[in-house]
Amino acid sequence: MTDTDEAAPAGRGQEAAPLLEVRDLRVEFRTRDGVAQAVNGVSYRVAAGQTLAVLGESGSGKSVTAQAVMGILDSPPGFVTGGEVLFQGRDLLTLGREERRKVRGAKMAMIFQDALSSLNPVLSVGAQLGEMFQVHEGMSRKEARGRSIDLMERVGIPAARARVNDYPHQFSGGMRQRIMIAMALALAPDLIIADEPTTALDVTVQAQVMDLLAELQREYRMGLILITHDLGVVADVADTIAVMYAGRIVETAPVHRLYKAPAHPYTRGLLESIPRLDHKGRELYAIKGLPPNLTAIPPGCPFNPRCPLARDICVTDRPPLYDVGPGRTSACHFWKETLDGAR
Ligand SMILES: Nc1ncnc2c1ncn2[C@@H]1O[C@H](COP(=O)(O)OP(=O)(O)OP(=O)(O)O)[C@@H](O)[C@H]1O
Ligand code: SF4
Numbered sequence: 001m002t003d004t005d006e007a008a009p010a011g012r013g014q015e016a017a018p019l020l021e022v023r024d025l026r027v028e029f030r031t032r033d034g035v036a037q038a039v040n041g042v043s044y045r046v047a048a049g050q051t052l053a054v055l056g057e058s059g060s061g062k063s064v065t066a067q068a069v070m071g072i073l074d075s076p077p078g079f080v081t082g083g084e085v086l087f088q089g090r091d092l093l094t095l096g097r098e099e100r101r102k103v104r105g106a107k108m109a110m111i112f113q114d115a116l117s118s119l120n121p122v123l124s125v126g127a128q129l130g131e132m133f134q135v136h137e138g139m140s141r142k143e144a145r146g147r148s149i150d151l152m153e154r155v156g157i158p159a160a161r162a163r164v165n166d167y168p169h170q171f172s173g174g175m176r177q178r179i180m181i182a183m184a185l186a187l188a189p190d191l192i193i194a195d196e197p198t199t200a201l202d203v204t205v206q207a208q209v210m211d212l213l214a215e216l217q218r219e220y221r222m223g224l225i226l227i228t229h230d231l232g233v234v235a236d237v238a239d240t241i242a243v244m245y246a247g248r249i250v251e252t253a254p255v256h257r258l259y260k261a262p263a264h265p266y267t268r269g270l271l272e273s274i275p276r277l278d279h280k281g282r283e284l285y286a287i288k289g290l291p292p293n294l295t296a297i298p299p300g301c302p303f304n305p306r307c308p309l310a311r312d313i314c315v316t317d318r319p320p321l322y323d324v325g326p327g328r329t330s331a332c333h334f335w336k337e338t339l340d341g342a343r
């Protein structure tokens, strides 16, 4: 920990105006089983050159938030019911479909977990990459092919020139994920959202792909939102972490501060459930219970049925997101005790 951390809590790329600012975003799914409140007032910022990791258990609203930001929400049944998505100063939620598509094509890109279902199985990877250059940058076929090979080399595909005409299924999982990264990078976007980009890969390959993504993010000075449920993955690559629970952000902090001393009991539970080499042989902690049903989120703190620190007030009063330190927030009535207990 250095003083620089204190001075720049939002990370190395912090600028006056953020690249992306999400304000009080709300999304619900209207289904036959009721209305699921999937995103309940999420706010976050990402600056150019900065990585924000979004963390939380399955169903906490990480992907739905990203889909609403990208404009690819499954609607119906999903509806954005409030908030703003300011990208380079413009609220994307007020744009028409065509304008939105243009922003998505050229300025923001998304990387998904499963490259095989995101790439077109009947087109060679060279054709898929090349098409982006032909359509968006008006290149000739030959030029586009050259650029595709360059990009494949840049993301570490061996023998790119020989493999440019291969189809997605002819590549290994790790190589396919590199191709997805190449597709996302093709038009030099300002923001990339990577949703569990390495979850489907072997552990050793996961690290390589994550390192590549982090390296390219720095080189291109992009904003990166990295969605994951794996706290172990983000320590080295993220500047800031936002922890989500039941469609809300419950804690945000510069990465090293959050690891050292979490200010929310849920974050502490997540941290204690990571396997650590120095704790070998100790039983791994798991947060007991399940997240709430999103059609009936309990009053008070949504985490109260599972929280070891819960008291009466937690059942009746919903904690706001308190400012708890430089660049830090926590939605816990007892954030101070939690923070002190962690030190
Ligand atoms: N297509 C859909 N139809 C109905 N409800 C949906 C749909 N997609 C998401 N939801 C609701 O939104 C909630 C949040 O989903 P989301 O995909 O954002 O979770 P997540 O945090 O990304 O989880 P995971 O780690 O499993 O990817 C789900 O629990 C579900 O209730
Ligand atoms: S507000 Fe109460 S229930 Fe919620 S996390 Fe804090 S101590 Fe636990």
Ligand SMILES: [Mg+2]
Residues within 6 Å of the ligand: 062, 063, 064, 195
């Ligand atoms: Mg998800």
